[in-house]
Amino acid sequence: MKAIQIQPDKSLLWQDTAAPTPAPGEVAIRVHATAINRADLMQRAGLYPPPPGASPILGLECAGEISALGSGVTTWKIGDRVCALLAGGGYAETLVCPADHLLPVPTGFSWAEAAALPEVFATAWLNIFMEAGVESGQKVLLHAGASGVGTAAIQLCKQQGNPVFVTVGDPAKLEFCRQLGASAGHVRTQGDFEAAVKEWSGGEGVHAILDPVGGNYLEQNVRLLATDGSLVIIGLMGGRSAPLDIGRLLIKRIRVIGSTLRSRSNADKALLIAQLREKVWPGFENGTLKPIIHKLYPIQQADAAFAEVASNATIGKVVLSVT
């Protein structure tokens, strides 16, 4: 089979490599589309190695057809159209993954649309509704609102009845997020977001913050949380350290949660996938949720696709077509 291989100069080449075979409890998938996540850019740069046991090939999600079953797999059959949450291996013609990390391709979705779903909807659901335990009506602040994760999170919050404030990089992204369901927002290049969020939240603060920025947002985030609120940090795009007023954590009973999806156990991921199937996937069938795709590239042009993601100009997902 062919797969993307990272070259010594960090360029990405579509080259021959050995095809994997499914172990007990796994399936093999003939991949038709995969999608880019920020983690892939970090892995290519040598800053985010795959967890132990994961494929060294890039790619945290895919859509395709099941081409082989490992022993003991009874829940899927060869030919089923699936999308998958992966610990790695998506940038390839064939991959293997646990059978309980799969979801059906929603009715009428293309391969590209299905490949744009698993990682961002899993990340948004896990961190807002499972980790932060947000309840209907509570206000949520989303940083990088126009990112892949952000556009999934806006839709899920709207569906669950949670008003959302976003921060984004430019006015066009803000308008897109509003159309998608955000109540309000702030352009991060136009100064701090704290005053705008405070005004929007009526002074009481927000119940949860989904934050991929980290360091340089920490102090403002903690000041903006309501009593019993949660800050879920999922990325470090703004640095990995910052001063923290611990007194505020105590007085407001704030929880600061660090969270990564990729490194979780297979059993934890299976539980998350089961929740997505029950609570999120019906939204793709009834049209309340949709994939947001910025652009589709052939996988042979992965270098150009990565450059576009790194430019911060994208809204939603950049998808790679494998057929």
Ligand SMILES: NC(=O)c1ccc[n+]([C@@H]2O[C@H](COP(=O)([O-])OP(=O)(O)OC[C@H]3O[C@@H](n4cnc5c(N)ncnc54)[C@H](OP(=O)(O)O)[C@@H]3O)[C@@H](O)[C@H]2O)c1
């Ligand atoms: N922990 C986890 O399990 C997990 C899982 C998935 C993703 N993530 C993280 O979530 C984030 C979003 O991922 P994605 O794949 O959806 O990304 P993406 O679509 O590539 O979007 C990332 C966006 O972040 C904004 N950004 C970039 N640098 C920034 C900075 N220094 N400060 C503030 N904003 C900045 C840019 O948008 P604007 O210019 O509009 O702000 C950029 O377009 C990434 O940090 C990723 O690592 C974490």
